[in-house]
Each structure stands twice: as structure tokens, then as C-alpha cells.
Amino acid sequence: MSNRFQWLAAIAGVAVSIAIIGAASATPCLPEPQGEGRVAAVIDSRSFRLDDGREIRLAGIEPAFPGTSSAERMRSLATLLAGRKVRLHADDDTPDRYGRQIAFVWLVGDEKLAQQEILAEGEALVSPDVSDMECAGTLLAAETAAREAKRGIWADPTAIKNTESPGGILAGIGRFTLVEGKVLSVRQAGATTYLNFGRNWTRDFAVTIPRRALANLAAAGLEPKSLENKRIRVRGFVEARTGPRIEVLQAGQIELIGER
Known part of the structure; x- marks a missing residue:
């Protein structure tokens, strides 16, 4: 069975295997390091600017519909990231068409993955373009936990x-x-x-x-x-x-x- 199909199977079973997935790797979503910086400003619900001028977009997540407003999601991201020193990880640092670097973002100090924290609060959905099975499983576990707890967007029965x-x-x-x-x-x-x-x-x-x-x-x-x-x-x-x-x-x- 291929790794990709194992991931597909893991998606279906993730609700009953959150602990197993979470224990699979102490440090998931760690592709190549792409530097560090301090968050100077939040741009939108999944993008921010570092104090060195780089604009970063959070990899692996998508805004949810229906859900909280864009302004509310921005406030949530600002609460998590504002003023924090972060470490970036990505397969490369090629910017998207808007000039933003797409990366997995780790909070320096407490070593929390920003994407995982956002998903756990029910403020986003997992994007299907996460190619690493272990990383995808970790993100999906966070999404599932929020859904089962009816946090954030999952409080809405039409989510x-x-x-x-x-x-x-x-x-x-x-x-x-x-x-x-x-x-x-x-x-x-x-x-x-x-x-x-x-x-x-x-x-x-x-x-x-x-x-x-x-x-x-x-x-x-x-x-x-x-x-x-x-x-x-x-x-x-x-x-x-x-x-x-x-x-x-x-x-x-x-x-x-x-x-x-």
C-alpha cells in the first residue's frame, strides 16, 4: 500500500486514532528550515509580516466556510502570533504570486506549530496539498479534535x-x-x-x-x-x-x- 493511500486511509480513521497520530512524531511538519523572524503585523487570516519585511502565508490550511468573519480570524491569528519569534520550515522559499513565502510556522520557545494551534481552535480546515503523510495526519487530528469538541467553526451544524x-x-x-x-x-x-x-x-x-x-x-x-x-x-x-x-x-x- 502506498504512503499516499495510507494517508487517505488515515483521514477516514483519524477520529479514532488522534493519540496514535500525535505520537507518531514529536516534530511533524518540519521540512527544510527557512530562517527565523519576529512577527511585526498580521495581514489577513493566514498571512503575516516579519520584522525583516518578509510576508509569510501559513502552509497546509485554508479558511473555512461558513465560519467566523475574516476580521475575527485575523484577531485570532494576531493573538497567537503578534510579537512572537517564529521559525519557518518549507521545502523551498519560493514566494507565491503575491510575494508571500509559504511555510509551516513554529513558535520559538514553546515549540508549538501555529497551524496545529489554529486547527485545534476550529479556525481553519486542512488543505489537501500537504504531501507528507505524518504532517497531514497531525493537522487532520487537530481538525478532528476541534470538530468533535464543536469548537470554532464546528459549532455551526452547517460547517x-x-x-x-x-x-x-x-x-x-x-x-x-x-x-x-x-x-x-x-x-x-x-x-x-x-x-x-x-x-x-x-x-x-x-x-x-x-x-x-x-x-x-x-x-x-x-x-x-x-x-x-x-x-x-x-x-x-x-x-x-x-x-x-x-x-x-x-x-x-x-x-x-x-x-x-
């Missing part, structure tokens, strides 16, 4: 959208969202595979998997056809193509509910 209510999913167009439901059918049309959650293809929610992503899923041991009649949770950005859609490019976007 995870239901595929039986496509209108509620459409309200989050362009936002990173969790959607849960049963896959009724798997169909291919041209270069796209569809996971259909309803019988009305122009209205109901569907997951789209482009042909270029099939190899990524296959490498993780995930075949779209195997998801038929399974209950899954999908994380990604909501698009509107007649009905609401989430495009899946990575196996980490799909969680099998109740299976390990």
Missing part, C-alpha cells in the same frame, strides 16, 4: 455541507468547503470523470476528476469507480457549472466516511 442540499453548497462558490454525501454513480464524459451525488446532473452536486488527475489518484490506490455507493467527504473549492462542483486533483481531497 460540513450536505450533498442533498445543493443550494447550500452553491452559497460557497469560490470558497474552500467540506461536502459530505453518498456517491450514487460514477460516470465518464470526455476527459472528465464525475462522481454524482444526485440524479439531476444539472442541479445536484458532483465531484469532477480531470483525466490528468487519474494517475495521481491511481498512485494513491484510489480508483473513482470504487467510490460508487460509498459515503465520502470531499474538501476543495466550490465551482458552479450548472450545479455545484468540486474538482478533485489529489487523493487527499477524498475521505471515506466510516472506512479505514
Whole structure:
């Protein structure tokens, strides 16, 4: 079984294995060191500026929808980071298109991972682009613990959208969202595979998997056809193509509910 598929399985079982995942590594999310600095200002709900002028975006998390307002999330991040000395870790220091360095951020002194703290308070969601299984497991454990405790965004019963209510999913167009439901059918049309959650293809929610992503899923041991009649949770950005859609490019976007 590949590491990627082990991670997919771990996502489904994380609610019952938080202690195991947390103990797997005393220092998860530690790619290459990218320097240190002191936080001078919080820019938005997941970005801040260091006293040397560098702008940093927190890797591995996405703002949640629905949830607290952007201003409230900024205050939460400021409470955690303002004036603190931090250590950065990332595979490289290449800036994103906005000039921000994307990194895992550790608080110097008490050695807390900022992303883990934010997730544990229910203020964000785990992004599926965390490639390291151990790191992903740690972040997912924090997200799950917050969800079970109904902290932050998880106090809202609509934090995870239901595929039986496509209108509620459409309200989050362009936002990173969790959607849960049963896959009724798997169909291919041209270069796209569809996971259909309803019988009305122009209205109901569907997951789209482009042909270029099939190899990524296959490498993780995930075949779209195997998801038929399974209950899954999908994380990604909501698009509107007649009905609401989430495009899946990575196996980490799909969680099998109740299976390990």
C-alpha cells in the first residue's frame, strides 16, 4: 500500500486514532528550515509580516466556510502570533504570486506549530496539498479534535455541507468547503470523470476528476469507480457549472466516511 493511500486511509480513521497520530512524531511538519523572524503585523487570516519585511502565508490550511468573519480570524491569528519569534520550515522559499513565502510556522520557545494551534481552535480546515503523510495526519487530528469538541467553526451544524442540499453548497462558490454525501454513480464524459451525488446532473452536486488527475489518484490506490455507493467527504473549492462542483486533483481531497 502506498504512503499516499495510507494517508487517505488515515483521514477516514483519524477520529479514532488522534493519540496514535500525535505520537507518531514529536516534530511533524518540519521540512527544510527557512530562517527565523519576529512577527511585526498580521495581514489577513493566514498571512503575516516579519520584522525583516518578509510576508509569510501559513502552509497546509485554508479558511473555512461558513465560519467566523475574516476580521475575527485575523484577531485570532494576531493573538497567537503578534510579537512572537517564529521559525519557518518549507521545502523551498519560493514566494507565491503575491510575494508571500509559504511555510509551516513554529513558535520559538514553546515549540508549538501555529497551524496545529489554529486547527485545534476550529479556525481553519486542512488543505489537501500537504504531501507528507505524518504532517497531514497531525493537522487532520487537530481538525478532528476541534470538530468533535464543536469548537470554532464546528459549532455551526452547517460547517460540513450536505450533498442533498445543493443550494447550500452553491452559497460557497469560490470558497474552500467540506461536502459530505453518498456517491450514487460514477460516470465518464470526455476527459472528465464525475462522481454524482444526485440524479439531476444539472442541479445536484458532483465531484469532477480531470483525466490528468487519474494517475495521481491511481498512485494513491484510489480508483473513482470504487467510490460508487460509498459515503465520502470531499474538501476543495466550490465551482458552479450548472450545479455545484468540486474538482478533485489529489487523493487527499477524498475521505471515506466510516472506512479505514
